[in-house]
Amino acid sequence: MYEANPKRYDNMVYNRLGDSGLKLSAIGLGLWHNFGSVDAYENQRAIVQQAFDLGITYFDLANNYGPEPGSAEENFGRIMATDMKPYRDEMVIASKAGYEMWDGPYGNWGSRKSIIASADQSLKRMGLDYVDIFYSHRADPETNVYETAQALDSLVREGKALYVGISNYSGAQTEAIIKCFEDMHTPFVVHQPRYNMFNRGVEKDLFPVLKKYHKAAAGFSSLCQGLLTDKYLNGIPKNSRAAKSTSPFLEPKQVEETLKTVKALNEVAESRHQTLAEMALAWNLRKPELASVLVGASRPQQLVDNVKALDHLEFSDEELKTIDDILGKQGSIDWA
Template sequence: MIESPYQPSPDRYDDGMIYRRAGRSGVLLPAFSLGMWHNFGSGQAFSNVQRMAHYAFDRGITHFDLANNYGPAYGTAEENFGRLMERSFRPYRDEMFIATKAGYDMWPGPYGNWGSRKYLTASLDQSLRRMKLDYVDIFYSHRHDPETPLEETLQALVDIVRRGKALYVGLSRYPLEAARFAFRYLAERDVPCLLFQDRYNIFSRQPETSGVLSLSAASGSGFVAFSPLAQGLLTGRYLDGIPQDSRMAAGRSLQREVLTDAMLERLRALNDIARQRGQTLAEMALAWLLRDKRVTSVIVGASSAAQIEDNLRALENASFSDDELARIDALSRE
């Protein structure tokens, strides 16, 4: 039963959001997608989860990115998304593009990890129950499994689509040669890879250097960037050292050893470029990703609706001069 009827903004598609085509497909995704890795699970008040999700949808963010073990604790981000579906989002399901994944640790024993048919199939069934959905729009193999035959993993994705449990499939963080094989295998079975996800930001350029960004585009796949702010390093929070309430101070996914004197100089120089552009460092870092038309969408995380609002300001200036790009390149590759 719906406790508090939600009416989304009537201007949600006329309020500045940009939509980009996912490779050679009929799917358009918002330039920014809401990532639910942190701050959407059991450690967060549901009222704030709801506030962030509603704000995102009100601003035209239609793509919600989840995985089976997002939380913390495992599964709780999907459970909270299921509560959102029951309480407010159900009437707008067809306006949403919902993603989940499997590939990392989820439950004990030999069948709760990696890329077997059994794990992928069972995990998606569990995810659908948690999210109160009949299907997801895209289901990802969250990482390449070097031990399971790749054909087994990929055929499980094909069969998941044919069973109607996902409309599309995607790959996340596959090495180049495995990705090349996967793109070909899936296309030959008429279930092409819609999206490839990878870590990509000013400091993490591997999708460029490995060739996977170019391969995705050539294969007709869209590309989705996650960790666009380098786990907070590019937010500007660390320009004057390590705040006591920061992720780095707590040692959560961003270690103190990263913030060397040389890194601090690079961050401050990048911040100077951003200031000259009339942006914060975070806004420039997000806009920098959108400069490349091969990037379909950028996943942003948040702990409040205000953070989502701040991120969306990057759309106001996503063009760069050749000189700006050269200066950013020099700083990012040092």
């Protein structure tokens, strides 16, 4: 029987989501990879247990995470039933709908039909009465934004979600749906954008909107699919995502294009007595709009290493300028 580390809250940082009452752990566990039907279940259990033992309380899923789609939620549900059920009230569990999940016209995008059906399916797979946050995973160009907002609002009013969020919305799309949530008094608390050293477009497009409305973000792809770690400093390992082409966002050519930049960033990290991954996570968290950064893990030790980023979150002006100069030479990257 799993028993959580009694000191799990001693070293984790918890940040408030904008002007809401909800706090997230500064590091959250994303279950996009390594929690599917093709992955070893006992390793999944070990990762979730290690996360919680480190004080990580935010567990982020979506209806289509796997492979196969839905299997990450099913596996997480098994872990909840066998290990984590006594700790449910100490966890923030999130899921999403918006990317293709089942055949036909209703298993995709942001209609009321699709979102509510997907939420019901997710709760059944995870064996939960409610999720803490339910997200619209992407904006629907063919559905009125008020309908999507109303569907999310309904989930709260029906007790299926405590809060709602959105992901992958532009700044303008975010402002439009926030106005709908304000009209309905929906507890909208978080936007989940892709954000890392190589993907900074949201700093100008999205973050000003979040600041204007006193909202927060929880960033995904925080380590740029592993590029912002020491994994690729000496070439492409055989068991990596780039070598296996298991990620649509990471290929050998992309690794080669960033190698010089990654090595220069690693030198800055070494001068800070951090790994590149630790520095990259700390760099993300320097932004006041970012309450939490999501990380993936293929083994428990990766979480132990990632949480060390919280030991050194401060940057000098000189360090930030050096990092900006390095990234400026690389140019914008839109693929990871």
